[in-house]
Amino acid sequence: xxxxxxxxxxxxxxxxxxxxxxxxxxxxxxxxxxxxxxxxxxxxxxxxxxxxxxxxxxxxxxxxxxxxxxxxxxxxxxxxxxxxxxxxxxxxxxxxxxxxxxxxxxxxxxxxxxxxxxxxxxxxxxxxxxxxxxxxxxxxxxxxxxxxxxxxxxxxxxxxxxxxxxxxxxxxxxxxxxxxxxxxxxxxxxxxxxxxxxxxxxxxxxxxxxxxxxxxxxxxxxxxxxxxxxxxxxxxxxxxxxxxxxxxxxxxxxxxxxxxxxxxxxxxxxxxxxxxxxxxxxxxxxxxxxxxxxxxxxxxxxxxxxxxxxxxxxxxxxxxxxxxxxxxxxxxxxxxxxxxxxxxxxxxxxxxxxxxxxxxxxxxxxxxxxx
Amino acid sequence: xxxxxxxxxxxxxxxxxxxxxxxxxxxxxxxxxxxxxxxxxxxxxxxxxxxxxxxxxxxxxxxxxxxxxxxxxxxxxxxxxxxxxxxxxxxxxxxxxxxxxxxxxxxxxxxxxxxxxxxxxxxxxxxxxxxxxxxxxxxxxxxxxxxxxxxxxxxxxxxxxxxxxxxxxxxxxxxxxxxxxxxxxxxxxxxxxxxxxxxxxxxxxxxxxxxxxxxxxxxxxxxxxxxxxxxxxxxxxxxxxxxxxxxxxxxxxxxxxxxxxxxxxxxxxxxxxxxxxxxxxxxxxxxxxxxxxxxxxxxxxxxxxxxxxxxxxxxxxxxxxxxxxxxxxxxxxxxxxxxxxxxxxxxxxxxxxxxxxxxxxx
Amino acid sequence: xxxxxxxxxxxxxxxxxxxxxxxxxxxxxxxxxxxxxxxxxxxxxxxxxxxxxxxxxxxxxxxxxxxxxxxxxxxxxxxxxxxxxxxxxxxxxxxxxxxxxxxxxxxxxxxxxxxxxxxxxxxxxxxxxxxxxxxxxxxxxxxxxxxxxxxxx
Numbered sequence: 021x022x023x024x025x026x027x028x029x030x031x032x033x034x035x036x037x038x039x040x041x042x043x044x045x046x047x048x049x050x051x052x053x054x055x056x057x058x059x060x061x062x063x064x065x066x067x068x069x070x071x072x073x074x075x076x077x078x079x080x081x082x083x084x085x086x087x088x089x090x091x092x093x094x095x096x097x098x099x100x101x102x103x104x105x106x107x108x109x110x111x112x113x114x115x116x117x118x119x120x121x122x123x124x125x126x127x128x129x130x131x132x133x134x135x136x137x138x139x140x141x142x143x144x145x146x147x148x149x150x151x152x153x154x155x156x157x158x159x160x161x162x163x164x165x166x167x168x169x170x171x172x173x174x175x176x177x178x179x180x181x182x183x184x185x186x187x188x189x190x191x192x193x194x195x196x197x198x199x200x201x202x203x204x205x206x207x208x209x210x211x212x213x214x215x216x217x218x219x220x221x222x223x224x225x226x227x228x229x230x231x232x233x234x235x236x237x238x239x240x241x242x243x244x245x246x247x248x249x250x251x252x253x254x255x256x257x258x259x260x261x262x263x264x265x266x267x268x269x270x271x272x273x274x275x276x277x278x279x280x281x282x283x284x285x286x287x288x289x290x291x292x293x294x295x296x297x298x299x300x301x302x303x304x305x306x307x308x309x310x311x312x313x314x315x316x317x318x319x320x321x322x323x324x325x326x327x328x329x330x331x332x333x334x335x336x337x338x339x340x341x342x343x344x345x346x347x348x349x350x351x352x353x354x355x356x357x358x359x360x361x362x363x364x365x366x367x368x369x370x371x372x373x374x375x376x377x378x379x380x381x382x383x384x385x386x387x388x389x390x391x
Numbered sequence: 392x393x394x395x396x397x398x399x400x401x402x403x404x405x406x407x408x409x410x411x412x413x414x415x416x417x418x419x420x421x422x423x424x425x426x427x428x429x430x431x432x433x434x435x436x437x438x439x440x441x442x443x444x445x446x447x448x449x450x451x452x453x454x455x456x457x458x459x460x461x462x463x464x465x466x467x468x469x470x471x472x473x474x475x476x477x478x479x480x481x482x483x484x485x486x487x488x489x490x491x492x493x494x495x496x497x498x499x500x501x502x503x504x505x506x507x508x509x510x511x512x513x514x515x516x517x518x519x520x521x522x523x524x525x526x527x528x529x530x531x532x533x534x535x536x537x538x539x540x541x542x543x544x545x546x547x548x549x550x551x552x553x554x555x556x557x558x559x560x561x562x563x564x565x566x567x568x569x570x571x572x573x574x575x576x577x578x579x580x581x582x583x584x585x586x587x588x589x590x591x592x593x594x595x596x597x598x599x600x601x602x603x604x605x606x607x608x609x610x611x612x613x614x615x616x617x618x619x620x621x622x623x624x625x626x627x628x629x630x631x632x633x634x635x636x637x638x639x640x641x642x643x644x645x646x647x648x649x650x651x652x653x654x655x656x657x658x659x660x661x662x663x664x665x666x667x668x669x670x671x672x673x674x675x676x677x678x679x680x681x682x683x684x685x686x687x688x689x690x691x692x693x694x695x696x697x698x699x700x701x702x703x704x705x706x707x708x709x710x711x712x713x714x715x716x717x718x719x720x721x722x723x724x725x726x727x728x729x730x731x732x733x734x735x736x737x738x739x740x741x742x743x744x745x746x747x748x749x750x751x752x753x
Numbered sequence: 754x755x756x757x758x759x760x761x762x763x764x765x766x767x768x769x770x771x772x773x774x775x776x777x778x779x780x781x782x783x784x785x786x787x788x789x790x791x792x793x794x795x796x797x798x799x800x801x802x803x804x805x806x807x808x809x810x811x812x813x814x815x816x817x818x819x820x821x822x823x824x825x826x827x828x829x830x831x832x833x834x835x836x837x838x839x840x841x842x843x844x845x846x847x848x849x850x851x852x853x854x855x856x857x858x859x860x861x862x863x864x865x866x867x868x869x870x871x872x873x874x875x876x877x878x879x880x881x882x883x884x885x886x887x888x889x890x891x892x893x894x895x896x897x898x899x900x901x902x903x904x905x906x
Contacts (some may be wrong), residue, residue: 035550043634045818067881067884148625148720150454154454234766238805253828321776322777323775325778325809327808363651365856372635390883
């Protein structure tokens, strides 16, 4: 038998996962090298949805370039917008009204919640529990309704402009947000019952897709994925922006580094987000919803870097200005791009089914990676 | 012809006699066979349509939505519309697929449920076949379906399909053991493999109640193993749409895809029917020992309704599994069978023998 | 370490560095390509600096020269630094890779190569990442012309 096995010619087995595949969540293509079902290598091929946002931004005015960013990570569009606005405001040295800061923070956290809800639903679906998807969407609906009332859009909101917000909040905003918090606090234990406590789920995620802290830092894996490996990388805590210095919240860190830890980080982060909103929602100060800005913004010579925490990790906006009405160079350091680079290290030795679980816990959004 | 909803024996015999009067013996036999075939074909089609509809509604119920509502009253015509769509779709085959096997596979998958359904006793005297190795025949024939799945995966010449088919092969072959052993536990009590005898032996109570703890354990093993054998969630690794797009039937379209679809749902029915027959008395109404008044009251409900009610309850249970649990991984799946279920069912069999010998069962 | 201390430290590591803090919130260190790898590895492994997190790697086309920009921070010591590499050769720009120090650079350098045409020596897998393999030119360069896709106005 041993002889026979040695004589037999074996070949590595390649599979193209994507660009059209149900669990790559968009047009990501992974070249898998397999030995049976065991993964030897994962090679991501990107760019299927590259829209040259950085090149386009060089042609646009500062007002216009903000609106391209919610097409990057469409699930945390508000936070992306906020990052660019903060960078531009940093360049203009603009004093932003407190009201704007509060509203931005509340909506950022709502965005984060809605993103995590969708992630939770999709994560369940990737592991074969389709019902979770509908549960996630059920609760997300309330948030998108709030967004719709606030600015007219449900997904790509474009609510931020350099200097403040597009409009003031709707009179119902506070009431509806509080209603949502009350509703969602009741529903969150349901999430735990359906997935976290399920033995099949824990078996599928525990000790799967291990990423050490050193690797996480080296690969630049930020956000909940990095914090699941014990990498304290929450920008909200370390370099507070908007109103994050005025609220208290815990930076969720798990040190296990497996898929389950990344899952738990996001589950706990939802609770923290609710807590942040609760602290702010009754204390929104009166004032303008926008600082005065000129019709044509010209940033002074120099370079401006703004880091924010999106639902997926650290987004960096790097603007180089040469004192013209459009930026000289814009670079978006998107969280998904760096997070994806760690996939190969995580996936080696696992099974195809594990790869799907790992990709879900990395929470990839492909437009965010390809820009 | 006398028709009695409580006992079909005379009805079937009278049809048989009528045919024999009209035709020569050979022709009568062939006509009889054709009649049964057509009946089952119609029955299976209707069954497929209704179970698909029920599955959609049950799934919608678990997911807090309404399900199909537009076509017909409460969407009842939705599945018919879907079937019409599938029939008119172009049956594609990829360029490098093995055309003959590719087409054959879809039929093989459907053959096995058709063969099993022949022995299912729907009501007293209402069955196509009733022979003394009924249960053995069921376990033997139901495993033919895996040949179709393996062929489908291999002949599509698609890597996803092949992985799906291989998973399915490993899965079905292993879980067959547990199914056989769990059914055997009841056979120890009845002393017969004949399904009508098994049903009749539950006249004073169903085996799940009479058979002491081993019967309950056997039922739990049976329901887990049979879910796995029918490739349904949480054991739907063979199609695992988030991993393998659609697994072994990725390349199928049109009516051939519908065959796979139909086979899955007919298999669902068969599992529930066999489970109901062996553990829940089949068409036998709920009887409690010698409690005559209660037993007679239960007898008022016709056996065929009892049978379908039990099957529906089991189908609901299986759908419940599918729509709440995440999917297992292939190594976990095989671990569950070889490390836990198989030793447990062998132990259970020994226990059942002891129970049977000492007469601890009712 | 604050910026002054960092300056002194870097001066002990290399004599080719220029410093500027103008128009930026971080300390900028401008170095020639040949000094990059040795400086980067000492910045990462030195116990006083410990720059273990490369949070952004970008390319810039300054028309007269090309530039790669490395935003570095230390997760332990919490100081931040920007390394800038000036590359004067526009025809065949080359710089050492840093992906042996920070693994995240592997993808980011491929992106810079893709959009600016800067080649990274010793990179394990230097191919285009966002654009097609047969794409002509490097789109983020200022002299890039594409009459089909870019409308001048």
